[in-house]
Amino acid sequence: MLWLGQLVNNLGRQVTVVALPFELWQLTHSSLSIGVLALVQLVPILIFSLGGGAVADAVDRRKLLLATQAVLAATSVGLAALALQPNPPVWAFYMVAFVAAGVGAVDQPARSSAIPRLVPRERLPAAIAANWLSGVTVSVVGPLAAGVLIATWGVATAFAFDATTFIASLAALLLMAPIPPHPDASRPGLRSIAEGLRFARSQPVILATFAIDLDAMIFGMPSSLMPQLALTVFNTGAAGYGLLNAAPAVGALVGTAFSGWVGRLKRPGRGVVVAVAAWGLAISAFGLLAASFPLALLCLAVAGGADVISAVLRGAIVQLATPDQIRGRVSSIVGLVVTSGPRIGDAEAAAVAALAGPQFSVVSGGVMCLLGLLAVINRFPQLYSYEHSHAALPATGIPPERPQPTPAEAG
Numbered sequence: 131m132l133w134l135g136q137l138v139n140n141l142g143r144q145v146t147v148v149a150l151p152f153e154l155w156q157l158t159h160s161s162l163s164i165g166v167l168a169l170v171q172l173v174p175i176l177i178f179s180l181g182g183g184a185v186a187d188a189v190d191r192r193k194l195l196l197a198t199q200a201v202l203a204a205t206s207v208g209l210a211a212l213a214l215q216p217n218p219p220v221w222a223f224y225m226v227a228f229v230a231a232g233v234g235a236v237d238q239p240a241r242s243s244a245i246p247r248l249v250p251r252e253r254l255p256a257a258i259a260a261n262w263l264s265g266v267t268v269s270v271v272g273p274l275a276a277g278v279l280i281a282t283w284g285v286a287t288a289f290a291f292d293a294t295t296f297i298a299s300l301a302a303l304l305l306m307a308p309i310p311p312h313p314d315a316s317r318p319g320l321r322s323i324a325e326g327l328r329f330a331r332s333q334p335v336i337l338a339t340f341a342i343d344l345d346a347m348i349f350g351m352p353s354s355l356m357p358q359l360a361l362t363v364f365n366t367g368a369a370g371y372g373l374l375n376a377a378p379a380v381g382a383l384v385g386t387a388f389s390g391w392v393g394r395l396k397r398p399g400r401g402v403v404v405a406v407a408a409w410g411l412a413i414s415a416f417g418l419l420a421a422s423f424p425l426a427l428l429c430l431a432v433a434g435g436a437d438v439i440s441a442v443l444r445g446a447i448v449q450l451a452t453p454d455q456i457r458g459r460v461s462s463i464v465g466l467v468v469t470s471g472p473r474i475g476d477a478e479a480a481a482v483a484a485l486a487g488p489q490f491s492v493v494s495g496g497v498m499c500l501l502g503l504l505a506v507i508n509r510f511p512q513l514y515s516y517e518h519s520h521a522a523l524p525a526t527g528i529p530p531e532r533p534q535p536t537p538a539e540a541g
Contacts, residue, residue: 132244135302137264139199142295144272146206148375149280149288150223152368153213155357156285157220161488164354165480168473170224174232175469182236183243183462184322187455191240191247191309196300198237203296205230206289213286235469239462244309246449246457255446262438263386269379277372312455326459333451335399336460338510339444340467345502346406346440347471349495350413350433354476355488363488364423377427378434385435389442398443399516405440406503409433414496417489447516 154163186194208226212218249257279288330336352359353375360371395401412433419426445464452460475495482491507514 131302131306132241132248133260133264135299136241136261137268138298139295140265141268141272141275142206142292144268145276145279145288146209146292148273148276148372149285150209150227151354152276152280152357152371153285154220154223155361157218161354161358161480161483163220164357165477167224167227168354168476168480170228171231172470172473172477174228175235175466175473178232178235179239179462179466179469180323180326180459181462183239183326183459183465185236186240186243186458186462187322187326188311188458190311191244191458192303192306193308194240195237195244196303198233198240199296199299199303201233202230202237203293203300205233206293206296210286210289210293213284213289231469235462235465238465238469239458242445242449242464243454243458243461246454247309251450254449255442258445258449259386259389259442262382262389262442266379266382266386266434266438270376270383273372273375273379276375277368281368323459326456326463329452329456330460330463334510334512335516336448336451338399338506338513339402339447340463341506341510342402342406342503342513343440343444343467344471344474345506346409346437346499347468348475348478349502350410350499351472351475352413352417352479352488352492352495353472354480355483355491358483358488359420359492363420364426366423370423373427374430377430378437381431381434381436382438383434384431385438386442389439395443397515397517398447399513401443402440402447403503403507403514405436405443407500408436409440410496410499410503412436412496413499414493417492417496420489 151164151167154167155161157163205226209223212222212226245257245261246254275291276288279291330340356374357371360366360368360374364370364374366373412429416426416429416433419429448460448464449457479491479495482494486494
């Protein structure tokens, strides 16, 4: 039920992810406005992510998800209402985006930390892959649907479509059984947050997954440049903009479909390193192929395939190395990394593009991603040699009734 509800809702969310930057470009004709949007979304993520994880560990995760989904639905309605105005103020879009990002920072750890409670340990990599399958599927359909909705009925329709998809996610949550907190879960507060940070800090392999994801997203994620590239470099209009956003998801969909081997990797850290290297190379090639739109799309598809393999492997490493009573807090750190990295990357790409042009921004970002990868491997050699057999969780996926493990116990 969690998967089905998220599948429908993510389709709508993806439409909004594509429509909001397009609306800002239409209002301002500046990629910097999209960079500002990324920073506006980053602030609440930084403020609420860690606290959201502490709350997710201490309350019924199903009830928490019901609350966050209801508020997110309201923000989509707000965006639709703004887009219907003849000359909507840009600051109002930023305000709604700020609220949505803050609520999403609480929703994400509650959702991701619920998955290990619903599947046995040996099925977790497959469950994470299934989650990514739904995500990349809607990431293919969503941008295409956004392009059609925007071109045919306008941006307001795209936001309204997103609002209606929350009906599915709320209905699915209502049909689910409660997901109560672990008996040993700490009460939410600064001490609880600090406990989660200490655990993550004590695990070099977990820290390595954070560092390598930030490297790939900050330097190699040119999402803020897509409207400018579609409208001024490739000259493909709204339809081409939708294709640019959908291409990485097409590659991710193919990568997920053939990801069965991922759960059998003895040393998944090496798979992460190879996948991130492929991501950086593909993004650099994308920036060099402005003269050929089909080849540029192919490069984005290759990048998307590499990204999903990296994400599934990193997700399994973190979830299997984390006890359930602290998993919400660690998931909140993962959410902080996963959601803040692309926002910082959007701001970085927009700033470089303003100084040296969008193509230089894309190519230089891919090169910096590769250099950053070398730095991460040098700083965290444990990632390259990590084996899943080192994970501390027992076969049931629920840790024994004992205090938080020491770094040595957790592997």
